[in-house]
Amino acid sequence: MKLTDPTQTLTALIRCPSVTPEEGGALTELAGMLSELGFANDRVTFSDEGTPDVENLYSRLGSEGPHLMFAGHTDVVPVGDAEAWTQGPFSADIVDGEMYGRGAVDMKGGIACFVSALARLIERKGPLKGSVSLLITGDEEGPSINGTEKLLVHAAGKGERWDAAVVGEPTNPDQLGDMIKIGRRGSLSGTLTVEGVQGHVAYPHLADNPLPGMMALASALIDPPLDAGNERFPPSNLEITSIDTGNTATNVIPARCTAKFNIRFNDQWTAESLKAELRARIEQASGGGSSRTGQEKVRYTVKFADRPSSSFLTHDAPLIEALSNAVTEATGRTPALSTTGGTSDARFIKDYCPVVEFGLVGKTMHMVDERVAVSDLEALTGIYELFLERWFDRAGAH
Ligand SMILES: N[C@@H](CCC[C@H](NC(=O)CCC(=O)O)C(=O)O)C(=O)O
Numbered sequence: 001m002k003l004t005d006p007t008q009t010l011t012a013l014i015r016c017p018s019v020t021p022e023e024g025g026a027l028t029e030l031a032g033m034l035s036e037l038g039f040a041n042d043r044v045t046f047s048d049e050g051t052p053d054v055e056n057l058y059s060r061l062g063s064e065g066p067h068l069m070f071a072g073h074t075d076v077v078p079v080g081d082a083e084a085w086t087q088g089p090f091s092a093d094i095v096d097g098e099m100y101g102r103g104a105v106d107m108k109g110g111i112a113c114f115v116s117a118l119a120r121l122i123e124r125k126g127p128l129k130g131s132v133s134l135l136i137t138g139d140e141e142g143p144s145i146n147g148t149e150k151l152l153v154h155a156a157g158k159g160e161r162w163d164a165a166v167v168g169e170p171t172n173p174d175q176l177g178d179m180i181k182i183g184r185r186g187s188l189s190g191t192l193t194v195e196g197v198q199g200h201v202a203y204p205h206l207a208d209n210p211l212p213g214m215m216a217l218a219s220a221l222i223d224p225p226l227d228a229g230n231e232r233f234p235p236s237n238l239e240i241t242s243i244d245t246g247n248t249a250t251n252v253i254p255a256r257c258t259a260k261f262n263i264r265f266n267d268q269w270t271a272e273s274l275k276a277e278l279r280a281r282i283e284q285a286s287g288g289g290s291s292r293t294g295q296e297k298v299r300y301t302v303k304f305a306d307r308p309s310s311s312f313l314t315h316d317a318p319l320i321e322a323l324s325n326a327v328t329e330a331t332g333r334t335p336a337l338s339t340t341g342g343t344s345d346a347r348f349i350k351d352y353c354p355v356v357e358f359g360l361v362g363k364t365m366h367m368v369d370e371r372v373a374v375s376d377l378e379a380l381t382g383i384y385e386l387f388l389e390r391w392f393d394r395a396g397a398h
């Protein structure tokens with residue numbers, strides 16, 4: 001395999017069926033490529049109660065500073081409706097200039113381009129003036145319990161320290177060069193249960209339907225909006241993802257109703273201040289305040305999931321500038337510096353060093369027929385190579 005060719009490095013990775021939590025040969029394939037470039041590989045499997053074991057890889061080239069981390073994941077989401085794919089989801093077939101396969105953009109493609117960029121830079125300029133590490137998990141698309149968070153603790157425990165990190169998630173909405181992510185909103189999930197009394201729909205006076213109470217409480221969760229956003233972050237947003245009674249009959253009033261919700265929140269909130277706000281809204285709407293005067297108070301419980309993630313924003317101007325300049329030089333575009341979208345493993349890395357994210361175009365991620373333009377693979381490899389050269393020149397000079 002020619003490591004300088006991202007089409008070849010990506011083909012090898014896509015052909016490994018690494019649906020979370022299966023390693024599928026992907027980390028072995030990647031470790032082989034990195035060994036060829038002189039990296040020292042550390043394969044480590046993490047376990048936790050109630051979750052599957054997951055394999056991870058930490059790999060370093062060099063022993064001196066400055067030290068740059070590239071982070072990502074080789075696990076992929078399931079293929080979904082396999083019959084609907086026009087090419088095999090693990091075939092890496094190229095049709096009309098696009099390579100098909102699960103993980104093509106999210107995010108084996110980002111990893112493949114980074115490996116090829118390194119191979120090109122080393123071929124062109126010789127050994128790096130510092131160190132580069134790849135911190136790669138097999139647990140990003142899953143519960144994220146046996147992945148990046150533990151791998152960082154593991155590596156830091158062995159004395160590893162980083163000056164900066166780049167995550168290769170697909171950050172571009174439409175075209176390569178659109179967007180660099182310089183932070184992320186936080187995420188908090190919750191469950192709201194309203195208690196009633198089961199009974200016959202024709203005899204409602206003998207029952208207590210939990211649904212009207214749930215409607216009042218759920219409305220209070222979403223209205224008014226949490227905030228309007230600010231110059232750094234989009235608005236915080238609460239989405240109700242399910243309201244369910246488990247009732248299969250048409251003539252039964254259910255005993256209880258449970259709603260699930262998730263909030264993506266900006267830097268105007270912490271998980272704790274958000275929980276307090278939501279608890280207050282629910283209590284007010286339950287009749288604990290004045291809104292249900294004359295009616296009985298809604299009986300409810302609200303629980304928030306463990307491990308919320310907080311928002312973060314990277315302030316390292318030279319890091320952002322080096323990446324942004326490389327993108328502009330290679331694509332002619334000025335990337336937006338954004339905090340939109342979901343969370344990523346950058347939420348763990350930010351506790352160790354400044355972190356930014358840039359990868360492929362995310363349009364087809366998680367979809368049937370996930371695919372990447374071969375020209376984008378070439379362009380991203382060029383961007384990473386430019387960035388690496390600039391970052392090491394600049395960081396090494398200080
Ligand atoms: N499975 C993990 C974390 C889930 C992270 C997920 N992120 C994305 O989908 C990335 C999309 C983007 O780049 O905007 C999310 O936001 O839910 C866990 O459970 O912790």
Ligand SMILES: [Zn+2]
Nearest residue numbers: 106107140169
């Ligand atoms: Zn991803």
Ligand SMILES: [Zn+2]
Nearest residue numbers: 106141365366
């Ligand atoms: Zn994903």
